[in-house]
Amino acid sequence: MRGTDEASGSLFSYVDLEERVPSGHPLRKIRQIVNDALASLDAEFGALYTDFGRPSIAPERLIRASVLQILFSIRSERQLMEQMDYNLLFRWFVGLGIDDPVWVPTVFSKNRDRLLTTEMSRKVMAAILAHPEVRPLLSDEHFSVDGTLVKAWASMKSFQPKDSAPPDRDDDPGDPLPPAEESSSDTSQPQQTETPPMFDTPRQTRNAEVNFRGEKRSNATHASVTDPDARLYKKAPGAAAMLCFMGHTLMENRNGLVVQAELSHADGHGERKAALEMINRHSPGSTRRLTLGADKGYDNANFIAALRRRVVTPHVAQKARHSAIDGRTTRHLGYAVSQRRRKKIEEPFGWAKTVGGMAQTLHRGLDRVRAKFTMTMAACNLARLPKLLAA
Numbered sequence: 001m002r003g004t005d006e007a008s009g010s011l012f013s014y015v016d017l018e019e020r021v022p023s024g025h026p027l028r029k030i031r032q033i034v035n036d037a038l039a040s041l042d043a044e045f046g047a048l049y050t051d052f053g054r055p056s057i058a059p060e061r062l063i064r065a066s067v068l069q070i071l072f073s074i075r076s077e078r079q080l081m082e083q084m085d086y087n088l089l090f091r092w093f094v095g096l097g098i099d100d101p102v103w104v105p106t107v108f109s110k111n112r113d114r115l116l117t118t119e120m121s122r123k124v125m126a127a128i129l130a131h132p133e134v135r136p137l138l139s140d141e142h143f144s145v146d147g148t149l150v151k152a153w154a155s156m157k158s159f160q161p162k163d164s165a166p167p168d169r170d171d172d173p174g175d176p177l178p179p180a181e182e183s184s185s186d187t188s189q190p191q192q193t194e195t196p197p198m199f200d201t202p203r204q205t206r207n208a209e210v211n212f213r214g215e216k217r218s219n220a221t222h223a224s225v226t227d228p229d230a231r232l233y234k235k236a237p238g239a240a241a242m243l244c245f246m247g248h249t250l251m252e253n254r255n256g257l258v259v260q261a262e263l264s265h266a267d268g269h270g271e272r273k274a275a276l277e278m279i280n281r282h283s284p285g286s287t288r289r290l291t292l293g294a295d296k297g298y299d300n301a302n303f304i305a306a307l308r309r310r311v312v313t314p315h316v317a318q319k320a321r322h323s324a325i326d327g328r329t330t331r332h333l334g335y336a337v338s339q340r341r342r343k344k345i346e347e348p349f350g351w352a353k354t355v356g357g358m359a360q361t362l363h364r365g366l367d368r369v370r371a372k373f374t375m376t377m378a379a380c381n382l383a384r385l386p387k388l389l390a391a
Contacts, residue, residue: 017092026386030071031093033134033385034064037127044123048115057103057111063124064094066112070356070379077112078105118367121374122261128378129259137388139254142334144293144342145278146251147271148349150263150373151360152230152243157210159222159232159243219267229366233266245366247358247373248274249348250282253293253341255388258348261377263370272303279310291315291334293342299323315339351383352376 021028038060045059068090074080084090084102128134224230230243248271250260260278264270283290292307293315304324307314315338318325329335353359356376361369
């Protein structure tokens with residue numbers, strides 16, 4: 001018998017979101033780990049809020065919504081709120097009921113920016129890695145480090161001399177030219193009935209053509225007026241220079257999970273400086289022998305000496321000439337293993353840029369971009385956990 005194609009509204013709804021989500025859906029395991037991690041941060045959240053005033057958006061829901069935005073490559077908060085309004089899976093993950101209203105996008109953005117600072121993003125990542133099911137997946141001896149460029153939300157035209165006057169951002173084309181003074185009325189002349197033509201008012205070009213040929217520009221003399229924290233940098237000789245930041249990650253070598261994330265100004269010393277900071281944060285004052293794999297960019301005598309003072313064996317790729325790594329390190333079998341495993345660190349970078357939206361950040365300012373980069377790496381770990389825990 002053929003069914004009828006008739007839509008009838010229901011007075012009452014008996015939709016149970018928990019039953020609508022399949023039992024084997026990857027988000028179930030991710031939500032469990034995120035909820036347990038957020039529960040361990042309850043005291044941290046309590047210290048950020050007062051006991052009086054109008055209630056804000058729950059910090060747990062803010063973080064779950066931010067993780068969801070990264071996992072599903074949702075490009076804006078407005079689109080996130082739109083999808084949360086009709087997507088039952090998103091409502092279930094965030095913790096909204098079927099009849100709960102979604103938030104205004106600007107309210108959500110302001111509450112999230114106040115909560116998800118760099119420090120809080122690091123605490124969220126640490127809480128996820130400290131989960132009882134996740135901790136056995138991590139290696140506490142062997143690590144790898146690397147960096148990547150994150151394009152800034154600023155154009156090359158905004159890179160202007162520091163001593164120049166600020167650009168004119170007035171987009172108003174100006175008032176129309178005043179009409180010519182009318183001559184004294186003369187009854188002998190016939191009255192003009194045609195409409196006078198409109199005045200051709202010159203308009204300012206908002207995106208004018210700029211030719212940089214022959215102009216010497218550097219970070220010492222120029223700065224971006226859009227994002228002063230962005231730096232002009234190129235990754236390799238012959239590559240195009242761009243305004244960017246430099247993101248860094250510290251990866252454990254057992255399963256390739258990111259255990260530390262950092263973002264700094266883009267310069268030639270940023271990678272090595274960030275590597276030492278991440279090692280100190282992850283294993284402060286450790287006397288246990290660790291290994292750190294890295295590419296040739298880290299083959300620097302001062303960096304190698306700093307690692308050895310921290311009881312870290314530098315499994316760094318050797319330069320063709322003037323290498324600080326000698327046979328005392330390369331003769332061991334573990335050196336070759338570290339050189340193979342360190343290449344896996346490119347996978348979180350690729351995921352962050354293709355899925356997490358970090359190819360070009362939508363934020364401005366070093367602190368905001370750093371917090372976003374850290375949360376993206378935490379989301380990258382979460383995306384891999386369902387398969388790792390099921391293995």
